[in-house]
Amino acid sequence: xxxxxxxxxxxxxxxxxxxxxxxxxxxxxxxxxxxxxxxxxxxxxxxxxxxxxxxxxxxxxxxxxxxxxxxxxxxxxxxxxxxxxxxxxxxxxxxxxxxxxxxxxxxxxxxxxxxxxxxxxxxxxxxxxxxxxxxxxxxxxxxxxxxxxxxxxxxxxxxx
Amino acid sequence: xxxxxxxxxxxxxxxxxxxxxxxxxxxxxxxxxxxxxxxxxxxxxxxxxxxxxxxxxxxxxxxxxxxxxxxxxxxxxxxxxxxxxxxxxxxxxxxxxxxxxxxxxxxxxxxxxxxxxxxxxxxxxxxxxxxxxxxxxxxxxxxxxxxxxxxxxxxxxxxxxxxxxxxxxxxxxxxxxxxxxxxxxxxxxxxxxxxxxxxxxxxxxxxxxxxxxxxxxxxxxxxxxxxxxxxxxxxxxxxxxxxxxxxxxxxxxxxxxxxxxxxxxxxxxxxxxxxxxxxxxxxxxxxxxxxxxxxxxxxxxxxxxxxxxxxxxxxxxxxxxxxxxxxxxxxxxxxxxxxxxxxxxxxxxxxxxxxxxxxxxxxxxxxxxxxxxxxxxxxxxxxxxxxxxxxxxxxxxxxxxxxxxxxxxxxxxxxxxxxxxxxxxxxxxxxxxxxxxxxxxxxxxxxxxxxxxxxxxxxxxxxxxxxxxxxxxxxxxxxxxxxxxxxxxxxxxxxxxxxxxxxxxxxxxxxxxxxxxxxxxxxxxxxxxxxxxxxxxxxxxxxxxxxxxxxxxxxxxxxxxxxxxxxxxxxxxxxxxxxxxxxxxxxxxxxxxxxxxxxxxxxxxxxxxxxxxxxxxxxxxxxxxxxxxxxxxxxxxxxxxxxxxxxxxxxxxxxxxxxxxxxxxxxxxxxxxxxxxxxxxxxxxxxxxxxxx
Numbered sequence: 001x002x003x004x005x006x007x008x009x010x011x012x013x014x015x016x017x018x019x020x021x022x023x024x025x026x027x028x029x030x031x032x033x034x035x036x037x038x039x040x041x042x043x044x045x046x047x048x049x050x051x052x053x054x055x056x057x058x059x060x061x062x063x064x065x066x067x068x069x070x071x072x073x074x075x076x077x078x079x080x081x082x083x084x085x086x087x088x089x090x091x092x093x094x095x096x097x098x099x100x101x102x103x104x105x106x107x108x109x110x111x112x113x114x115x116x117x118x119x120x121x122x123x124x125x126x127x128x129x130x131x132x133x134x135x136x137x138x139x140x141x142x143x144x145x146x147x148x149x150x151x152x153x154x155x156x157x158x159x160x
Numbered sequence: 161x162x163x164x165x166x167x168x169x170x171x172x173x174x175x176x177x178x179x180x181x182x183x184x185x186x187x188x189x190x191x192x193x194x195x196x197x198x199x200x201x202x203x204x205x206x207x208x209x210x211x212x213x214x215x216x217x218x219x220x221x222x223x224x225x226x227x228x229x230x231x232x233x234x235x236x237x238x239x240x241x242x243x244x245x246x247x248x249x250x251x252x253x254x255x256x257x258x259x260x261x262x263x264x265x266x267x268x269x270x271x272x273x274x275x276x277x278x279x280x281x282x283x284x285x286x287x288x289x290x291x292x293x294x295x296x297x298x299x300x301x302x303x304x305x306x307x308x309x310x311x312x313x314x315x316x317x318x319x320x321x322x323x324x325x326x327x328x329x330x331x332x333x334x335x336x337x338x339x340x341x342x343x344x345x346x347x348x349x350x351x352x353x354x355x356x357x358x359x360x361x362x363x364x365x366x367x368x369x370x371x372x373x374x375x376x377x378x379x380x381x382x383x384x385x386x387x388x389x390x391x392x393x394x395x396x397x398x399x400x401x402x403x404x405x406x407x408x409x410x411x412x413x414x415x416x417x418x419x420x421x422x423x424x425x426x427x428x429x430x431x432x433x434x435x436x437x438x439x440x441x442x443x444x445x446x447x448x449x450x451x452x453x454x455x456x457x458x459x460x461x462x463x464x465x466x467x468x469x470x471x472x473x474x475x476x477x478x479x480x481x482x483x484x485x486x487x488x489x490x491x492x493x494x495x496x497x498x499x500x501x502x503x504x505x506x507x508x509x510x511x512x513x514x515x516x517x518x519x520x521x522x523x524x525x526x527x528x529x530x531x532x533x534x535x536x537x538x539x540x541x542x543x544x545x546x547x548x549x550x551x552x553x554x555x556x557x558x559x560x561x562x563x564x565x566x567x568x569x570x571x572x573x574x575x576x577x578x579x580x581x582x583x584x585x586x587x588x589x590x591x592x593x594x595x596x597x598x599x600x601x602x603x604x605x606x607x608x609x610x611x612x613x614x615x616x617x618x619x620x621x622x623x624x625x626x627x628x629x630x631x632x633x634x635x636x637x638x639x640x641x642x643x644x645x646x647x648x649x650x651x652x653x654x655x656x657x658x659x660x661x662x663x664x665x666x667x668x669x670x671x672x673x674x675x676x677x678x679x680x681x682x683x684x685x686x687x688x689x690x691x692x693x694x695x696x697x698x699x700x701x702x703x704x705x706x707x708x709x710x711x712x713x714x715x716x717x718x719x720x721x722x723x724x725x726x727x728x729x730x731x732x733x734x735x736x737x738x739x740x741x742x743x744x745x746x747x748x749x750x751x752x753x754x755x756x757x758x759x760x761x762x763x764x765x766x767x768x769x770x771x772x773x774x775x776x777x778x779x780x781x782x783x784x785x786x787x788x789x790x791x792x793x794x795x796x797x798x799x800x801x802x803x804x805x806x807x808x809x810x811x812x813x814x815x816x817x818x819x820x821x822x823x824x825x826x827x828x829x830x831x832x833x834x835x836x837x838x839x840x841x842x843x844x845x846x847x848x849x850x851x852x853x
Binding site (some may be wrong): 043057058059061062064066139140 | 332340
């Protein structure tokens, strides 16, 4: 399988950044970028990345299983991650997560039927000073309240 | 190795070579340091923390499995602090481990059970519900129960490092962490089951054995695998006369604990419902079950009649029967029937090799040599497919001693993964390709050359001349197909050579000639299937077959005598490296007789005096008369392997290379036997289409 020309160029450069014989160091970034483009780490992606980096497919599986940011199931168009780690928990992160579940009608690591939203409870996002924090795809949102969350989700719905 | 260093373990001063790990130093001197993840011969993991020991002047407890012994080190392996730590570790391991020991396959031989028994983590402070995952079937051979898994990575390492298959990995983390097979929900691998063997708990279980027995309710018979020519020792676990497991956990024998799918799971042909359990006699064109006495009398009458009128006999021996049986068969044929027409399915040119090694001593490699040689050259064989033990040995040699392996094969092979050089050569061009490796090969001080039937006849002599010109200590292995292919040659199942490669009194017909002879009166086939793809030219020939199954050849027979398999008898076999090992009877199958007994009874019926037909007596005769078989009895009597020292050249070679053809069996085929093993038929891997990478 081949990726878009931009991604192919990126991979070609990336592989060179590792010392000879240590190319498998590029495994995680490669999987992340491939996931962003393809939507998930599909069996094809696993086989292709394994082939390019000369690792066994099962080693790729190990990495995917370990890191929660890698997924074999396609996520929603807007992937919402709400932090429930200490600072966020103290400032209402858990309530926020429960609210999001109710609002979207889905639970942790689930996807709405229309494929627009998926939800995930996440560990520390490194934004404790602005807790509670959340992510929509790669965008940060800080000091979230249930009202702000509703607005955000509604605005995302409108942009579809 | 540097000068030995002295360290103190539990108050005992011990001397070990510098660089030895504390766990190994202790083991060497009889002090056990428990460990789950540490496994001799494989990479270090330090994951289980069971081997923590107290070391003077080191603040924290240290893992003995990764700690190299140092001069003056003072180690305590069972101090209260250590014992407390182990008890704690066991409590952690048991947080989610189900206590289903009463039904677990591993119960009674479980390392976790033993440790909990010893350190007594009988009470747990964990009150939470145990995390549970249901067991999974990965293949007909391998089942996985994640809840029992303690994540020691032994299976992952043996599969990756030991075999180069790498079919196992570990996904997820924390309590959710579990071993994952190569293809999501199932395994595609060698199906060797090594992972099951090394599993310290009952997480990986065997398809043939699971939930069938308790380890203490079985009898064990350490015998030799009857499939390929490598001669792995396999210990059969027998319950009520039925084999339900085969492994070699005590690491006795040349293979240590390694077994391939055939050795570990391919024993089920023994209890196949297609086994012949009564003699068959052709009556009115149909094979009908008869009594032994009727069948033997029919054979003896025919043999006697043909012998009396000077008719033409043809005798085809087996590559799976014991040395004793092969020896007795050729004696029966040559002395009893007065025929020189005796042969077997030849799969490697041992004869020419032995002749070409004239004047050399110590030029035949043992299985052990493959682990110590500096370099190896494999010609024309997909080693990991056809000779799995030899492949494992070479790989271990590379892993532990950084040896160099060179490969000359027509296609990709698994040895390419670590080979110093791989050369692709078309059939017939192997010798030229070997010549191109001259410079590389001559760098090494010792070399083992393994060659398949791609090198035969004249080419063998050229190969030996090439070996001589390298200036290294070269040893050879002539690869052959089956468990006693080598023994069949040594015992003189050849038309022109008698036992020990001495010229036979008269030269007879080869197997091909017998099958093509229109005037053949009797064809006697012992444990072979020559008519699988060939028709017998002589339509009037009286065919007698001794076999386990109604093969194509048995189907053409006039009398079929049901024979015992190698697992059901005693005797000796000789492996591909010429190492003699002893079979031990495991299961019993009703109605069959060993080939030796059948031949003995026939001799009696015919009034021939060929000597006593017990395995021990015949072996005694072999030791006295067959060149090289005067092996040390205590070695083989105790389950060891003794290499024969065959003739040193001077073989009257008349071998015709076209008679030598390997059947090309792979990991999942084993000639006729493999067809009757449900396990070998049941695994999904296409023979030969395995991981080449």
